[in-house]
Amino acid sequence: MLALRGVGKSFGSVRALQDVSLELYAGEAHALAGENGAGKSTLIKVLAGVHRPDTGQVLLDGQPLTFSGPGDARDAGVAVIYQEPTLFPDLSVAENIYMGRQPRLSRQLGRIDRRKLHTDTAALFARLGVALDPAAPARGLSIADQQMVEIAKALSLNTRVLIMDEPTAALTPGEVSRLFGVATALREEGAAVLFISHRLEEVFALCQRVTTLRDGRFVASEPVEGLTADELVRRMVGRHLDALYPKAEATIGNVALEVERLTREGVFTDVSFTVRRGEIVALAGLIGAGRTEVARAVFGIDRWDAGRVTIGGRQLPAASPTAAMAAGVALVPEDRRAQGLVMGASIERNLGLTRLKALRRAGLMSRGRERSQAADWALRLQLKYARLSDTVSTLSGGNQQKVVLAKWLATEPKVLIVDEPTRGIDVGTKAEVHRLLSELAGRGLAVLMISSDLPEVIGMADRVLVMREGRLVAEIPRAEATEETVMSAATGQVKV
Structure with missing residues (x-):
């Protein structure tokens, strides 16, 4: 149905794709695998008409064609669900879904038919099994809800080819199941599905074939049946991968962070816990349970009402990130693009944002100090980049996450809060982040990790705290933590 033949694409001196071929067949779900920086996003944007290939061809139904823009690809039936939601925050959910395609009352008057707009949107959400108000503004939606809006937008098109770039990274297991049901139904109706996910179990559950890229080059295209996860990882990274969860034993020290009866009306209630030096404590639970809100309150972004x-024995004032930073708290937020980085600024400037005072000389920013610090952290975290002066938006998702981590580690914190630290990053980078967290805990850092990835929670945490509907409902030691015990507590089946 849709194919690439020998496609190449460069951005300046960076060769993002080199002689890549891909074939998408009607009625088949096809996985695209590779590390961050392997060229997956560039390939998707070539198929979606965002980028024109420098070499090679795009073929639709066997005929060469040139997409002059995303509109041409959309008219050809190519719908894309991107990894990062791109919604207009001040428009309603329904307006975002049908932007540029709103139903009209009449051709002459050109007025938007609001009733049909909301009815059609409600039908899409019913198909997805999502309880979202079509009239609600997009601003303030969680990452998971934003992703569901993007999925509904793709489904609203006359889709022949559905491309899904990390669509499940922020979804609950139930939402993932519903999305897979929709994708399977589209495939059975004759559509082609291209699926990108760093969760290999999802690749094996949904797809019939997989194409692997490495460093912008084609590695293999093969049936999923008969392929093992280890073999797929080896094709992706070009080597045998060490343990994905390299949790080392650490000496547990004194209490570094103590939260006592923290309450924010309508959000979370009576939350109490401790995190000790050398300890990784995971805050688990379903999306919407209040985990991120607790982290934001601890760091001082949101004001709490009680508690x-x-x-380290020093009480923090409410709603003061400055005081939290001065006390040695660092927060790596869930949404790295909107909250963790200044996307239009350089890599080196982003890496220096938390240490502006230390990088000053005679009251002015020292470019030499800024660049030296950036080069040091880029080396420590094995950052892949062209120039430190390039904007951070040029980096892959995994490398952007490394920049956020480095920015906060440069402050030498006593307590590190990481919210979904490996969301949307590849298996190789995920192992590096896990190794780094384990090493930091081994040096005495207290780590509070919020994660929706149950294997990550179980593989990395010394203790698991489970939240449900704004309350802390369970504390599970490492020896007793399993996917079943955590999910049972998170869904209210068992109180541990």
């Missing part, structure tokens, strides 16, 4: 937060 207290203590760092």
Whole structure:
């Protein structure tokens, strides 16, 4: 149905794709695998008409064609669900879904038919099994809800080829199941599905064939049946991967973070826990349970109504990130693009944002110090980049996450809060992040990790705290933590 033949694409001196071929067949779900920086996003944008290939051809139904823009690809039936939601925050959910295609009351008057707009949107959400208000503004939606809006937008098109770039990274297991049901139904109706996910179990559950890229080059295209996860990882990274969860034993020290009866009306209630030096504590639960909100309150972004937060015996004032940073708290947020990085600024400037005072000389920013610090952290975290002066938006998702981590580690924190630290990054980078967290805990850092990835929670945590509907409902030691015990507590079946 849709194919690439010998496609190449460069951005300046960076060769993102080199002689890549791909074939998508009607009625088949096809996985695209590779590490961050392997060229997956560039390939998707070539198929979606965002980029024109420098070499090679795009073929639709066997005929060469040139997409002059995303509109041409959309008219040809190519719908894309991107990894990062791109919604207009001040428009409603329904307006975002049908932007540029709103139903009209009449051709002459050109007025938008609001009733049909909302009815059609509600039908899409019913198909997805999602309880979202079509009239609600996009601003303030969680990452998971934004992703469901993007999925509904793709389904609203006359889709012949559905491309899904990390669509499940922020979804609950139930939402993932519904999405897979929709994708399977489209495939059975004759559509072609291209699926990108760093969760290999999803690749094996949904797809019939997989194409692997490495460093912008084609590695293999093969049936999923008979392929093992280890073999697929080896094709992706070009080597045998060490343990994905390299949790080393650490000496547990004194309490570094103590949260006592923290309450924010309507969001979370009576939350109490501790994190000790050398300990990784995971905050688990379903999306919407209040985990991120607790982290934001601890760091001082949001004001709490009752309770207290203590760092190393020193009580923090409410709603003061400056005081939290001064006490040695660092927060790696869930949404790295909107909250963790200044996307239009350089890599080196982003890496220096948390240490502006230390990088000053005679009251002015020292470019030499800024660049030296950036080069040091880029080396430590094995950052892949062209120039440190390039904007951080040029980096892959995994390398952007490394920049956020490095920015905060440069402050030498006592408590590190990481919210979904490996969301949307490849298996190789995920192992590097896990190794780094384990090493930091081994050096005495207290780590509070929020994660929706149950294998990550179980593989990395010394203790698991489970939240449900704004309350802390369970504390599970490492020896007793399993996917079943965590999910049972998160869904209210068992109180541990």
